[in-house]
Amino acid sequence: MSQTEQPLLEVSAVDLVLNKRLLLEKIDFKIAPGEILTIIGPNGAGKTTLLRVALGLQRPTTGRVSQRQGLTIGYMPQRLQLDPTFPLTVKRFLFLACKNDRSKVLPLLEEVGATHVFESALKNLSGGEMQRVLLARALIRDPELLVLDEPVQGVDVHGQIELYQLISKVRDRRGCAVLMVSHDLHLVMAATDHVLCLNRHICCSGTPESVTNDPAFLELFGPSAVKDIAIYVHDQNHHHDECATCSRRLGND
Numbered sequence: 437m438s439q440t441e442q443p444l445l446e447v448s449a450v451d452l453v454l455n456k457r458l459l460l461e462k463i464d465f466k467i468a469p470g471e472i473l474t475i476i477g478p479n480g481a482g483k484t485t486l487l488r489v490a491l492g493l494q495r496p497t498t499g500r501v502s503q504r505q506g507l508t509i510g511y512m513p514q515r516l517q518l519d520p521t522f523p524l525t526v527k528r529f530l531f532l533a534c535k536n537d538r539s540k541v542l543p544l545l546e547e548v549g550a551t552h553v554f555e556s557a558l559k560n561l562s563g564g565e566m567q568r569v570l571l572a573r574a575l576i577r578d579p580e581l582l583v584l585d586e587p588v589q590g591v592d593v594h595g596q597i598e599l600y601q602l603i604s605k606v607r608d609r610r611g612c613a614v615l616m617v618s619h620d621l622h623l624v625m626a627a628t629d630h631v632l633c634l635n636r637h638i639c640c641s642g643t644p645e646s647v648t649n650d651p652a653f654l655e656l657f658g659p660s661a662v663k664d665i666a667i668y669v670h671d672q673n674h675h676h677d678e679c680a681t682c683s684r685r686l687g688n689d
């Protein structure tokens with residue numbers, strides 16, 4: 437198999453037991469170059485835990501995680517633990533992260549649509565601005581795999597749609613793969629190639645369309661979720677520049 441055909445990351449037959457609790461059971465998945473794979477599931481399903489296992493931050497009890505040799509990963513955490521009194525600006529935050537190459541910072545902020553916050557204090561950013569800055573930081577090493585833990589957390593619905601569109605654009609422009617965790621069902625379905633539906637074990641997986649028709653998905657999330665998702669998937673396919681909730685035209689990021 438050539439290097440480009442090889443998965444970037446592969447999780448095989450993983451179980452995880454912590455404090456006598458089985459948190460993950462028989463997990464198998466792989467992520468190909470350029471693919472967007474989203475892990476969805478209810479609260480406590482093990483999504484963040486599975487990301488930690490995939491990133492090598494948590495050793496599985498059984499099974500195996502393999503990463504392509506030399507894989508570069510950019511990680512965007514669920515939230516930044518920040519002392520609200522700490523006067524750190526976006527500029528300083530990103531300069532610290534890129535060490536020797538400060539010339540990268542402004543182009544990255546431009547890529548994520550956040551140049552206007554360059555001089556702002558991190559503590560004053562809106563939810564959406566903060567997520568964009570965290571995304572810029574995750575892109576500093578020009579990763580082959582971008583790992584995003586709930587990237588639209590703390591953002592209103594309009595901002596969520598814009599962020600998911602931005603993530604798709606970043607993938608299209610850079611050709612990087614994206615491994616993303618979300619418990620939002622509606623919006624993320626329109627922005628992903630492949631879905632893993634997790635509830636400690638993998639209930640079902642596949643394209644958004646196939647997963648939303650799977651009885652295991654219906655059992656976990658209920659039939660009303662499917663109705664809403666169908667609207668969002670349809671909207672994304674046919675009205676790329678419109679807001680799925682109000683049909684308002686969205687600006688380009």
Ligand SMILES: Nc1ncnc2c1ncn2[C@@H]1O[C@H](COP(=O)(O)OP(=O)(O)OP(=O)(O)O)[C@@H](O)[C@H]1O
Pocket residue numbers: 454455457459477478479480481482483484485486619
């Ligand atoms: N170190 C640990 N020891 C024991 N249990 C843990 C540990 N870390 C996490 N858990 C438990 O594992 C379960 C899964 O947690 P996890 O944070 O992975 O879920 P999640 O799907 O990301 O949830 P959410 O959507 O609420 O963020 C939870 O019940 C959590 O309490």
